[in-house]
Amino acid sequence: MSNYDTASDEALLDSLRDLASRVDPVPAVVRARADASFRFASPANLDAELAQLTYDSLLDAEELRAVRTRGVRQLTFEGPHLTVELQVRAGRSEGPRELVGQLVPPQAAHIEVRLPDGSIPAEAGQRGRFRAEVPQAGPVSLRCVADDDVTTHTEWVII
Numbered sequence: 001m002s003n004y005d006t007a008s009d010e011a012l013l014d015s016l017r018d019l020a021s022r023v024d025p026v027p028a029v030v031r032a033r034a035d036a037s038f039r040f041a042s043p044a045n046l047d048a049e050l051a052q053l054t055y056d057s058l059l060d061a062e063e064l065r066a067v068r069t070r071g072v073r074q075l076t077f078e079g080p081h082l083t084v085e086l087q088v089r090a091g092r093s094e095g096p097r098e099l100v101g102q103l104v105p106p107q108a109a110h111i112e113v114r115l116p117d118g119s120i121p122a123e124a125g126q127r128g129r130f131r132a133e134v135p136q137a138g139p140v141s142l143r144c145v146a147d148d149d150v151t152t153h154t155e156w157v158i159i
Contacts, residue, residue, distance in 0.1 A: 099132045
């Protein structure tokens with residue numbers, strides 16, 4: 001037999017949750033990223049291949065000066081069957097970002113630029129090239145569905 005009163009424990013926990021949400025609420029960006037991660041883990045995405053970030057020009061000391069000068073960041077994501085090479089072109093620090101990509105091996109694909117609060121469609125032609133504009137800096141991931149129905153997702157990266 002237990003000395004605990006379950007009803008009063010639940011009431012106490014409810015009071016503590018209410019207090020925490022008023023005093024120290026979860027930041028909107030954390031909620032958005034959590035929502036995005038749940039969308040990635042949806043049943044429709046479970047069979048997708050993950051392309052991992054293998055190169056980021058921001059982390060390459062030799063390229064750093066050239067990247068700052070040109071305003072172009074280069075990223076490479078490698079998956080089991082598809083590599084995504086991506087250039088991120090930025091005008092201002094808080095402005096839109098232009099994404100210019102290449103699929104390797106070259107192939108047509110439907111591209112979805114995933115953002116925490118939605119997505120932007122793009123198309124890769126037979127040569128595997130695509131372009132999209134992201135309205136502002138922040139986390140992005142790409143979802144590529146090739147003509148052979150193989151789906152590849154890139155890791156999330158902040159641009």
